Amino acid sequence: MSSQVMDAVRREIAQGPEPAESPKKTKKLSIICFSGDFDKAVAAFTLASGAAAVNYEVSMFFTFWGLNLVKNRKGRRFTGKGPAARLFNWLQGGPANLPLSRLNFGGFSPWLMTRLMRKRNVATLNELVEAAKALGVGFYACEMSMNILGITAGDFVDEVRGVIGVPTFLELSRDGETLFI
Amino acid sequence: MTRKIDVTRDHCPMTFVKTKLELEKLAPGDELEVLLSQGEPLENVPRSATEAGYDVLEIAPVSGSTHRVRIARP
Numbered sequence: 001m002s003s004q005v006m007d008a009v010r011r012e013i014a015q016g017p018e019p020a021e022s023p024k025k026t027k028k029l030s031i032i033c034f035s036g037d038f039d040k041a042v043a044a045f046t047l048a049s050g051a052a053a054v055n056y057e058v059s060m061f062f063t064f065w066g067l068n069l070v071k072n073r074k075g076r077r078f079t080g081k082g083p084a085a086r087l088f089n090w091l092q093g094g095p096a097n098l099p100l101s102r103l104n105f106g107g108f109s110p111w112l113m114t115r116l117m118r119k120r121n122v123a124t125l126n127e128l129v130e131a132a133k134a135l136g137v138g139f140y141a142c143e144m145s146m147n148i149l150g151i152t153a154g155d156f157v158d159e160v161r162g163v164i165g166v167p168t169f170l171e172l173s174r175d176g177e178t179l180f181i
Numbered sequence: 182m183t184r185k186i187d188v189t190r191d192h193c194p195m196t197f198v199k200t201k202l203e204l205e206k207l208a209p210g211d212e213l214e215v216l217l218s219q220g221e222p223l224e225n226v227p228r229s230a231t232e233a234g235y236d237v238l239e240i241a242p243v244s245g246s247t248h249r250v251r252i253a254r255p
Contacts, residue, residue, distance in 0.1 A: 050194030053201040054229040123195045131198045 027056045028176025036065030038098040038110040044181045045128035052135035059172045063142035068092050070156045081150030133159050140164045187216040196222040207254040215250045223248050
């Protein structure tokens with residue numbers, strides 16, 4: 001071995017191993033929006049927009065009653081495949097018909113709560129949804145629930161990036177935090 | 182160019198949302214002056230801005246619990 005090579009080896013031993021480059025960890029939050037309740041939707045979109053604002057990569061997976069949050073028609077509509085699905089979708093309504101999980105009083109409470117939110121300068125559900133869209137939160141719809149309810153991707157707002165199943169959601173949420181609301 | 186935003190009357194998460202959306206409008210070299218309240222906004226707005234690659238130039242009390250944070254896009 002030449003003396004130059006030996007010198008290089010000695011230098012390397014003296015310096016120790018190269019410091020491993022610290023991987024830049026992406027902060028990630030995934031929210032499974034199962035509930036179609038008004039208050040739970042406020043919680044979900046507060047977390048989503050707040051996390052996106054502080055640099056998290058956020059995905060929202062809408063399933064079962066949660067699909068009502070991203071329907072493009074805000075009110076009640078007979079939509080879906082078959083009479084049972086059409087009736088069911090009409091009964092559920094859209095984002096304008098979300099009930100409060102407690103003390104709904106026939107739909108009066110969500111209206112009252114929205115008024116209070118405005119009065120107290122707290123973001124309303126609509127404002128939170130718009131904030132989530134503006135910050136690039138990823139919206140995804142559950143393929144299986146859509147099949148049950150007989151609805152298609154055309155029934156959702158344009159921001160819904162895709163119709164996905166469990167494997168894709170797990171891939172999206174991997175190495176991050178996941179919440180079920 | 183310096184943009185200004187006042188989020189002293191806003192609450193979580195809109196303090197962060199409004200600041201983030203304003204930061205995204207900055208061109209390289211531009212500044213954003215944020216008026217915010219102490220507590221959660223003061224603790225987290227400068228931190229998240231730094232984390233996103235912006236430079237926090239100044240954090241200064243203005244009056245009462247209001248603070249001014251100057252943030253620049255490098």
